[in-house]
Every structure is written in structure tokens, then in C-alpha cells.
Amino acid sequence: MSLVRIIATALSLLSACAFAQERQVVKLGFSSPLSGPQAAAGKDALNGVQMGIERLNQQNLQLDGKAIRFELLVRDDKASAQEGAAVARELVAAGVRAVLGPFNSGVALSAAKIYNDAGVVALTVASNPKVTQTSLPQVFRIAASDTDMGGKMAFYAARHLKLKRVAIIEDGSPYARGLTDEFERVAKMNGVQLVYKEAVGDKLEEFGAALGAVVAAKADAIFFGGYAPQGSALLRQMQQHGMPIALLGGDALCSSAMLAQAGSALGNRTYCVQGGVWLTRVSDGAVFASAYQGKYGSAPDVYAPTFYDGVLLLWQAMKSANSPDPRVFAPVLARMRYKGVTATYEFNPRHDMTESTVTILRFKDGKLTPLSSF
Structure with a gap:
């Protein structure tokens, strides 16, 4: 055996x-x-x-x-x-x-x-x-793509946030250019006036001059094209300058890094847009x-x-x-x-997704809150 x-x-x-x-x-x-x-x-x-x-x-x-x-x-x-x-x-x-x-x-x-x-x-x-x-x-x-995220954020800003005068600050990257171009195009189509625009570069840490120009232009919001580290710095300096206006951005701002780096400067007036349906929904x-x-x-x-x-x-x-x-x-x-x-993944001839739902989110009480998916 x-x-x-x-x-x-x-x-x-x-x-x-x-x-x-x-x-x-x-x-x-x-x-x-x-x-x-x-x-x-x-x-x-x-x-x-x-x-x-x-x-x-x-x-x-x-x-x-x-x-x-x-x-x-x-x-x-x-x-x-x-x-x-x-x-x-x-x-x-x-x-x-x-x-x-x-x-x-x-x-x-x-x-x-x-x-x-x-x-x-x-x-x-x-x-x-x-x-x-x-x-x-x-x-x-x-x-x-930027076409969906930048465009739909502009639509939401005009139709739901009722913004009239928006400034754009972006870091000059390919990501930012695509995003801000689409935001600007759709915003103008929906009656939003672009009152100031500047590409500041992705290494800038001091936004005082740009924020001064935003105040002078009487903007009721800033759309920021860039990533969370700069977005956080921008928010902190907006708080220091006593600027109670909204900050809008793309998917790069829908990040825990914003919570960690911006702190109390986030307030309840920071919005971002992310591709897909919000996870918990x-x-x-x-x-x-x-x-x-x-x-x-x-x-x-x-x-x-x-x-x-x-x-x-x-x-x-x-x-x-x-x-x-x-x-x-x-x-x-x-x-x-x-x-x-x-999301449901299906591709058009360019290999972009045919169904590009996005979700608009707002930072509120120290967390991201989904507002609308469309």
C-alpha cells in the first residue's frame, strides 16, 4: 500500500x-x-x-x-x-x-x-x-473625454449654478487645454461670459496676480484646468484673498488629494466632474x-x-x-x-466610449457629494 x-x-x-x-x-x-x-x-x-x-x-x-x-x-x-x-x-x-x-x-x-x-x-x-x-x-x-467633461460641466454651470461671468485659469498641459476649450465653447453657447483667461504653467505656486485679475473682472466663478496639487493651492489663496466665489474643475480635482491639501479652503463652493456614474449609486x-x-x-x-x-x-x-x-x-x-x-464599455470608430455619462460633484462638509449624472 x-x-x-x-x-x-x-x-x-x-x-x-x-x-x-x-x-x-x-x-x-x-x-x-x-x-x-x-x-x-x-x-x-x-x-x-x-x-x-x-x-x-x-x-x-x-x-x-x-x-x-x-x-x-x-x-x-x-x-x-x-x-x-x-x-x-x-x-x-x-x-x-x-x-x-x-x-x-x-x-x-x-x-x-x-x-x-x-x-x-x-x-x-x-x-x-x-x-x-x-x-x-x-x-x-x-x-x-474632455468633450464630455468640460462641456457638461459648462452646461451644469450655466443651467443649474446660474453662473454668468466665469474666469479660466489653466496649467497649459494637454489635459487642461482640452478641458478648458470644451468648457469655454459650451459655456458661451449657454450664455456664460468669459471675463478672464490665463495659462499659468504647471509649476506656479503663487496665484496672487491671477486672482487680482479675476477680482477686477468681477467673475462669479473660476474654472481651473489642472491637477489637484495646484487646484488646492489656488483654493487656499482664494480663501486668503477673501474670494467667496465658486471653483469648478475637471476630473483631476475629484480627488482625496483635494481634501487633504485644501482643507477648510474647500468650503462648499468647489465643484468637479468625473466620468461614469458615482460608485455608491x-x-x-x-x-x-x-x-x-x-x-x-x-x-x-x-x-x-x-x-x-x-x-x-x-x-x-x-x-x-x-x-x-x-x-x-x-x-x-x-x-x-x-x-x-x-460604466458600460462600447467604442465608436475613434475608440472613444459611445456612452460617456459624467457625474457632477460638490465638495461639501469634507467629502465629495454627487449632484447629477447625465
Whole structure:
């Protein structure tokens, strides 16, 4: 009996080894800022990706008769276009099949063609409309574009906040330009007067001159195109200058970094717009938020659920194509429809989402409160 057990154990080990040898590793890349002023946003996105990969790797998935395991290669692009291009070349050389990211529009604009020409699928949340083009069939936007976010925030500002005179301050980045251009266009269409506009650069820390011009122009609100660290500084200085007017911004301001860095300066007059439906308003979103809280000890920030969805979206495309080859599953991804945590993912010919719902939010009593989704 002992000999039989030994033989059985040996056979079992041989079978396990054979299974392990057949297991196929599918490499995915991640590119976002993990250091510098925007590190909090990048780490939140990374948390979402890792949750998605952990979920898939727990399911013993198979493609074309072979067991597969997903492996994530994480890179810090530092929110730099130059660094993002270098990261793209590195991930391509490492053999990734798809990339989650980049996060920033400027980075995406520099990296998109590199991924596309290498046949690697890129799922980005970068909002500048120029990121997605019909000439880049491997690049997909999995969040709302500036056209949706800037335009719908302008519509809300005119119709619901009843604003009449708005100033624009922006950091000069591709993200900010796309966002503010759309805000300005739709605001004017809805009777809002633009009384002041300035690109201050993304390194400016002292807004005194710009705020003085805003006061002189008698603006009843400022629309800020930029990221949370500068937005927080702007809010603090608005408070110091005794400016009780509203501050509006894009999705980059819908961040816990604003709560941490702006403090009491947030008041109840700070608004932002985020792609998708607010997590707690949909059952799947509430489940995700609870799981994220349990794993990381904090609530998910802006794009963790979107990047989580991106991982599962990639798997669904691979599964439908029965292949991890991006040149095979990318055409399937382009025509599929997938319901995720915060959005339904379906793409138009440019590979923008056909359903781009956004949510307008307000900072109130130290937290983000959803006001309207449309």
C-alpha cells in the first residue's frame, strides 16, 4: 500500500509539473505617475489594476486549452511625456500584451503611437480628444473625454449654478487645454461670459496676480484646468484673498488629494466632474468600494474602478477572441459591449466610449457629494 501511495504521489507531482509548464503567462503593463505631485492618483489607479488581476488569477482561467496567469509590470511615468515614451518602449520590449494607462493626456499623446505601432493595446483614461484617432487602432479611451467633461460641466454651470461671468485659469498641459476649450465653447453657447483667461504653467505656486485679475473682472466663478496639487493651492489663496466665489474643475480635482491639501479652503463652493456614474449609486460600484476599502483601508479615488474595469475588459476581449494576442483580440474589443463597475464599455470608430455619462460633484462638509449624472 505504501508503494502505491508513493507512485500515486509521484504521478500527481508529475501532473502538477506538466500543468505548470503549460501555464501561459500573459504580461500586462501599467503606466501612471507613482512619484511626484500626482502620485496619489497613480497609486489609486494601480490599486484598481491589481484588484482586477488578483480576481482573474484566482479563477484558473484558460485560453485555447491552456491555463493562463496574468503578470503585471508596473512603471512610474512621472506624469512626464518624455518618461512616458521611455516607459512605453520598455514595456513593449518586455513583451506586454496590453497596457493600463497612461493616466495623463500629455503622456498618452507621446506614448500612444509607440504602443500602437508595436501592436500593444493601450487602455487610457487620458481625456484630451487627440489621444484617440482612427489611425491608432490599438488605443482605446475607457473614460469620458474632455468633450464630455468640460462641456457638461459648462452646461451644469450655466443651467443649474446660474453662473454668468466665469474666469479660466489653466496649467497649459494637454489635459487642461482640452478641458478648458470644451468648457469655454459650451459655456458661451449657454450664455456664460468669459471675463478672464490665463495659462499659468504647471509649476506656479503663487496665484496672487491671477486672482487680482479675476477680482477686477468681477467673475462669479473660476474654472481651473489642472491637477489637484495646484487646484488646492489656488483654493487656499482664494480663501486668503477673501474670494467667496465658486471653483469648478475637471476630473483631476475629484480627488482625496483635494481634501487633504485644501482643507477648510474647500468650503462648499468647489465643484468637479468625473466620468461614469458615482460608485455608491450603483450596486456593483458599492461592492467594489467596500472591497477596496477592506483591502487598502481607504475609499477608492477617481479612477481605481475604471482601471479595475479595464483589466476585466481586456480579459473579456481575450476570452471572446480565444487569444491573448493583441492583434487578434483588439478587433474584438473594438466591437464588444461590456458592463463594468461604473460604466458600460462600447467604442465608436475613434475608440472613444459611445456612452460617456459624467457625474457632477460638490465638495461639501469634507467629502465629495454627487449632484447629477447625465
